[in-house]
Structure formats: C-alpha cells, structure tokens
Amino acid sequence: MASKRLVDSNRDNAGDFIGESAVTQSCEPCMKTNISKTATVFCKDCDEYLCDTCKNPHIVYKPGQHNIVNVQDNTSAPVIIDMKGMEKCHEHAREIEFFCQDHSKLCCLSCVLIHRKCDQLDEIVKVSRQSRPNLQPLKQSLIKLQSEADDIIAECKQSETGLNESIAKISSEVDTMKDRIIKLFEEAKQKLISVAKQFKTAEVKRIENKRDASFKVKDELNKLYSMCCVVLDRGTPSQQYIYSEQMKEKRKTIESTIDGQRKIKCSSTMTVSFPKQLTSLLEMGSNSIKLNYDGNKTVDTSPISLSSQPIPLTLKRLLSVDLLNTGDDEKDPFLTGLDFLSDGRLVAVDNRNKKCIILNERLERLGTPYKFKNSPQCVVCVSHDTLCVTFGGYKVVCLLSVSTDNTITLTKQINTTSKFDCICCMSPSNMVVSTYDDPRPMRMISVDGVESDFDHSLTFPKKTYKADESMCTYVQSKNTLVLTDQLAHTLYMYDTVNGTSRAVTNENIQEPRGACVGPGDTVLVCSKNKNSIVHLTIAGKILGTYPVDMKYPYSIRLSKDGTRMAVSNSAKGVQKLHLYKISPAKS
Template identity: 20%
Template sequence: MATGGASLYKGSDLIHDYGCSKCEEHDRNTEAQHFCQECEHYLCDNCVKLHNGYHKKHTVYGRGDIQKWAGFALDKCDQHGNKLEVHCDDHQELCCHVCVALNHRQCSSISHLPDLSRDFLKTAEFKQLPVAVDKMRSRLGELTNARLKYQASLTDMYKDILAEIKALRKKMNNILDHLEKKTVKELDSMIKGLETNIKVDIDACTHMHDQLKTMIKKVQQMTGKHKETNSYIGYRRCQDKLDKAEEQMQTMQRKPEPRISFKPDSSLQPFLNNLHVFGSIEKFEILHVYKALDFKTYYVKENDNFRFSIVGICELPSGDLVIANKKNSKVIFLNRQYDVTASCDLPFPPEDLCLISGNEVAISVNDSIRHEVHFINVTRGKLQKVTHSTTVHWCFSVAYHQGRLFVSSGNTLYQYNMDGNIITKIYEDKSIGLTVNRCVLSPDGERIYVTNYLRHKLITLDKTGKVLCSLEDTELENPSGLCISPRGHVFVWGMKSDTVIQVDREGTQKMATLVRKADGLSKPQSLCFSEQTSSLLVGNTRIISVCIQLTSGVRKC
C-alpha cells in the first residue's frame, strides 16, 4: 500500500492507494486524504471541505487514522478502498486495480466482474445465500451462547477450585496446629519433669538447712550439770548431719543441668520449600462419545454409465462435499442435497483426498508408473485444476496441516512442502505390506494417526514420528479409513469387520462402536465427519450413508 500521498504509475494512469469517491463520479482521478464512516466515501482535500459543510456531525478520518478506512463498503477493496473491478481466478480473490497492479500482474486468468456476474442473480447459489447466511448466523449464535455458558462455567470452576484450595489450606492448618500442640505438649512434659527434679533438690536442701539450724541452736543453748555430755552428743549429731549434708550436696552437684533446645524435623522444611504450589491446576478436555441415532442413505448419480467407488470424502466450509471416485478417475462436487453438480477428470485413479484451505482440495492418484498429488479449486460449484506434483512413491493417503502435506506410500509416511518437495521421512515400517495405509492429523498437529492394514492396528505417532501407542481391537479388522473432527474426535473403520469405531485422542482405547454390518454397513471405503451437521459420512460404491450422531456421554481426557 502506498502511503503519505505516494502514487504508482501504470501506463499513463495514476494509481492511488485510495481514490476520492466523489471525484471518481466525475471521472477524475484524485488521491483521497480523508474517509467518512457514515457516507462510506473516500475524499480528497477539496471534496472534504464540501462534505464537512453539508455533514458537520459526520466523523471523518484522516491519513493518521488510515487503519479505520477500509472494510465499510461491500464493493470496495478492504486493502486499498478502491472499487472492486475484477476477479483473479488463480487466487480466487476479488481485486481492485491497485491489487492487480501490485499482486496479480503475473496471474493467468483475470475475469471482469460484470462479465462474471452476468445472470448470477438467477443462480441457485445466489438464491440460497440468505439461507446460508441465516444458517451461519444461527450457528455463530449457538457458538456464542455455548462460549458464554463456558465462560460462566469458568467462573463456577474458579470458585469451586478456590474453595478446594481454601479447604486444603484449612486441613494443612489443622495438621500444623495438631503437630504444634503435640510438640508443645512434649516440651511441657520435659519441662515439668526437670522442674520436679529441681524441686526435689530444693526441698532436700531446705530441709537439711533447717535441720542444721535447729540442731546448732540447741547445742548452743545447753545448760545444767549434763551440759558437757549433752554438748558432746549434740556435736556428734551435728557432725553426722554435716556429713550427710556434704554427701547430699555432692550428689546434687554431680547431677547434670540439662539445657533444652528445639530441633525441627529435618524433612519438614525442605519438603515445604520444595513445594511451589499446593497442587497442580490441570486443564482437561471433555471427550464426547458419539452414538448413531439414525441412518440415511444417498445414491450418488450422474449418468447411467457412471460407475462409483467412493474412496475419499471431504466437506467444504459451505457444507458441500467433494468426493473422489476411483472407478472413473474423477473428482465430483456434491451439493448439500448430495446431488452431483460438477465433476473433473483425473489422469489416474484417486486413492484419497483432503481439504487444504478454503475451497482447495488435494487428491492423491496412482497408476502402475506415475504417482501424483493434484490440487483442485472449487469455485461456485465448479472444479478447476490448479497444479500437481509428482512423487517417487505410491500415494495411498494425503493429509494436510499448516502448509505441509503428509503422504503415505504403503509402508512409509512422508512430509512434503506445498511445492512438492520432501521435507522428511516421518515414519517407516517395511515389515509387511500396507503398514502405513491411511493417515490423519490431530487439529493441533501434535499427533498423527496411521492405519496398519494387514496387522489390524491403529498406530498413533507424535509429530516427529515416534510411536506413542498401538491399538488392536476385534472390531478393527483391516483398518482402512480414518477421519477426525475439528475437535479431535477420531473415527476408524475396519474393512473386513464392517465397523466404524470411535477412538480416544491418545489412540489407546475404543470409546464406542458407531456402525456395524447389522446397521447396513458393507465394505466402507471412505469416512468423513461433517462439522455442519455433526454427522458421520460413510462412502462405499455409489452410496453415502449418513449416520446422525449425538453425544451419549462425556469422559474426561
């Protein structure tokens, strides 16, 4: 985008990043310096003076608030503010003349909007737009309400966990109070014992002291004719008492005088110091376990000679479907009523397909010599080939995540960039054929699920290719197909067992059996979870079975 009044030249025409709307009405090409939100007009310095004279209460933004300019008018370019004039068929983008000059000069197909839109008002697509918008608004409203309920539940969860923390703190306080009381009681007992011993010694000293005092007093007060004899007796009695007192004093003096100290439990403080929190605050998800409530069968028809083998199904954001037909080497577009409205030929039979982004689909194809991944755009119900890349190995399955393609060769899983170059070999098992048949990735890309067809296993890998777990089940014979919902629910079908099961996100256990042969399932060849209808689509020959699902229970995961 040019700023600060800068301009671009194309031939003799001056191209501005924002042109004055009023000047354009008079075929004048003038750069806009202002934008009125109420009028949705871009204005030059001259036109803004006239505008402000008529609309004094309107809010007008200058170049300093240029981030507020775009996005108000349907027929204006969001990036440059100019009138939308053409459609780039290569990039599937509406463009103004600045977009073309800056970003689309090398594109091979540019359509003029008046030509492209001729008789469009009569098309079913346009007539269905209000219904599609209402449906999306309804879904957005439901999602908003769900998020509001979740937000309210977060407040409740916070209060509950806070109460648990307070209760734990109270328990800890009670334990500490109890320990303190026991420790103080032990101290009291020890002090009491020492005080008792001291009191015994003090009482003994006092008693001896008083006895000596009384005895010497009596000796000193003797009189009469037996004074001398009695004095001698008193002397001997006093001398014996002195000896006993000396002995008792020495005994007391030899007694130790214990000092008291407190030595904390050596394990207590380090244990508390090592605690960072009272406990871990865990975030966990609720895994919805699905149950099939109803089944509907749709026969895919194009013409009587059209043979079908539906090996891949993917849902577009619009709710329409793209399917891969192996029998006739075609990619087919189905509307939401499961009617065929368009098809596109492939050079070789397809094996699998996946949604890349928006309306772009990748399809893996093979013959005995060539192995390729083709890219197709879906625009207004039409299929248009974009490009393809050739691989040196068989392409049995293709999956996409954040600019990377994951392609299985039958015994190896490769990661490619979008230019068709191998980035790395993620996982390999050459012990037997078809050890890496189909693959899907979790929405966050942290886990990769791979079917081992001949060993009847579902393998779960991390994003580096490390095996996290391996699942076997009697209802998973010759697992051939996989799909995953936007919320990470994993579904696997067994070709020989004629079953579709739901597996937990870790790939460690079966959560539910959704469809069995008794329900009419016969040799399924493809699987797709419809986000639009919360249904599971199962394809085989020319039939798509729609299993209406509902949550029958939830589990912590």
C-alpha cells in the first residue's frame, strides 16, 4: 500500500495545467531522481510513463512483458490532473485518502489517527466509485458567479464615468447662473466644485476598492472554472470527489464576497441644485448651493454670505415646547442631540428615554419614535435620509434611515474604540466627533466605520475630558474645527489646513456647551451659565449675544437653508425646546 501511495503521489506532481485543459505528463523514473522530463511513451503492463532515455533500460532490465505505446496514442492510461494542492491535507500536507462522514472532513493518514473512533470513515477510492458527485451544477454556478463579477465591474466603470461627466456638468450649470450675480456665483462655483471633487475622490476610492475586490474574485473564479472543467472531463473519481468537497466552502466564501460587493452602492452621478430663494438672493444677504448625488442625496456646502464680513443676526422665537413626561416616556425627556433633515424636519435624540424622534415645523411629533437599547448622546444628518447617532460610553455608533413617512430604521451598527459624544459632518463620508475619557479630544469616523486621528500639527488641550465637558463642530468651507471646553470657559478654533489654532475667551462665554455652524461660516455656541447663544467668527470676533428664555442651553443646530435654529436645554425639571427664525440684522 505504501509503494502504491508513493507512485500516486509522484503522478500527482507530474501533471500541470497549460491554458485551460491541456495536460503534460512527466517521466516517472526521472521524477524519482528529481529530474523533470516530458514522457513520450507509456508502458501499459507496468502502468508507467517513460521518456525516450528511460524507455530502453525499462524494457531491458525490468522483468515481464512491456507493451509500449506513444503517449499521444494512449487512450487507456489515466490522465493525471494537477489539483493545485487540493488533494493534499491542509494541516499535514499529506495526500487525502479518507472522508469522515461524522465530521464531513477530508482526511489524510495523519488525520485518520484523530478520527479513528468515528463511526463512518470511508476510503475515498472506494466511496468515489460508488457515488460520484455531480459537478455540472457547480460548473454552472461558477459561470453565474463570473457573470455577476463582470456586472459589478461594468457598474463600477459606469459609476466612475458618470462622476467624471457630472463634474463638467456642474461647472456648466454654475456658469449659467454666474452671469446674474458674478461675484457671488464665482465663489459658490469654486466651493461647490471643491466639495464635488472631494466627494468624487472619496467615491472613486470606494469604486476602486469594489472593483479590485471583484477582479480578485473573478481571477479566482477563472482558475476554479478551468479546474472544474478539467476535473469534470478527465478527473478520476477520487479527484472529482475531493474537488467537490473542497469547493463547498470555497463557493460559499465566493458567494458571500459577491453578495457583499453587490451591497456596496457607489454613486454614479452628481447634480447641482439651487434654492427657491435664488431670485431674492441679494435681499436675503446669504444663501447656499447644494451638491446632489444619486438623484436626491444632498451635501450642504454651507451658506455663502454676500458680505465680505460676517454680520450680526436677528433671532425671532417661533415656538417653545415644554419637554414633559408623556405616557410612553419613563423619565422627563432630555434632548442631547438635534439636527435638521434637508426637507426641514427636525431630528432629536432623547438621552433619558433612549429614543430618536422626528418633529415637524410646529414641533409636533411625526411617526413612531425609534427606541434604542442604550442612551444616545448626539445625532447628525449625513444625507437627506441618513442619520448617525453616538452612544458615548457604550462605544457604539448607529446609522439610521428616515423615510418620507417618518419611519426610522436601523441600517448599521458600528463598534468604536473611543467614547464618542458630539458629532458633526466633515465631508459626505466623514464625520468629526468629540470624545471623553480619551487623550484625543476630537477624532474622525467614516460612514464605513473607519476611525482616524487628526494630524499631529494640531495641538489639542493636553487634558482628558470627562463626559459632557467638551463638544465640537466643523466649519467645512473654512476647514476649521471648533472645540468647546466647558470648565475652561473657552472655545478652541483649529485651522486643519495650516495647522494653526486660537483659544477664544469672553465674559459672555461661560461654560460653553453645544456649538454649530452659523450663517456666513460663523459659529453659534450655547453659553450655559449666561443662558444665551453667542455668535462669533472663526477668527474669534464676537458678533452678538442672544439671550434665550431657557435655563442652561445645551444643544443647538441650524436648518439646512440657514433660516431656522433649534435649541434645547439641560435644566432638570424645566426642560424646553425652542425654534427660532434666524435672519441678518438690519443696519
């Protein structure tokens, strides 16, 4: 038995694939001396392949009859297929000879020692003769998977082409509007193109990753398909059986990879949209241009001021709601995070009652609140229908989708390495977060869950904040990070491009809490102990202070069109939610 295994093993090493199905055979006596020569004849009596050099010694010195035929004329000799290592045990690198039915495992002689007590341990040579696997469906499934991989690659190419064409289209549309208000739209165009190119860069990277992964799958499928054809047509029963078992897990893995790549949706188009107030832009004093992709997703490029310098604001309170315990609440609500959807609906997260709620322009609840397992900290709208919620000490970030009928659905949960508190958008695919119990007070996280740190050139306060001691916002058009330090009564402004920073203190900034981007690339921050909102430039100049009729303002956010502002507070027992109309102050 041992000598037969040695011969079979040599033959396994003798065959190689050339192209898809051509097989060459090596001289077996030469292989025993580690010499590789192509066999030209086959001895039917000795069942041995020989080269021209070994043929005569074989006939003369080996006893018995020798029926010698040319290899190309021999149809009775078994064709040896290179199984590319699939006939070897991965654990012991020995030839597979058995199949354990109890564990559904292919086994070599070393494995048999482990499985010797199993009830059904079959010898593959015998069982493969009794029951041959049907490889035809496997072959068809490989063809189908190849087709799906081709579809994904074509989709990637189409998406990338569409993105390139969209950049040119955006430039043309902006130029058309530029004729009416040249100075404003030249600035808007540059800003919009910059955002579009940033989005394209990020999206092309996603497309390339998706395409590369699909190419790898296709390459593997090509190899497996080629082998499948050869094993199906010329493989021995044992080889077909082994190949069938080996392919079970491989096929599941490939199908899973194909399915995962198909679920990754890449944008293929971008368009530009102009607000309805465009005709009265000069009278309004500020407005915005928005970048759309995939039809209706929107990236806010932040308000554009007609004035070269930011100007003070006028706040008019539209609504005030007392946040009371309702029938479905366990505790008095505490709205720790606010943001507006692009259609004007207000999103809020209730920390105490573990909810996410949607409110209309009358601050009336829409739909059914989404109930979390843990207490949410903050929320940001990353697109027209997607929310991102942080959960602080639970080290979790959740992505939620919001439908037009106000149905909230969990789409993804991301485990993080830091405790994230406040969150805001930095780009279409990246967000800035404030942390606590972490020496890095601000970090970044992508919508795919990739965490990263800011460049070391940014000098953050050398302290580790506790929960609720710091919050953040990001002025996209000015590449400026803003960090509030409650106990130091300070706002820190960081220029992420130049690596510069400034600390802003003022008698009106006392225990600053939440902050958001204001009109004209300014900053609005809640001054807790002054019960007011402070308006300032990124250079630290105070533009105005606005008292609010609530104790301890906590969270603040502007609507996407820059016309409304929502503020919630943290005073226990007297918690409120205010909605303001915001406009430039009249001279």
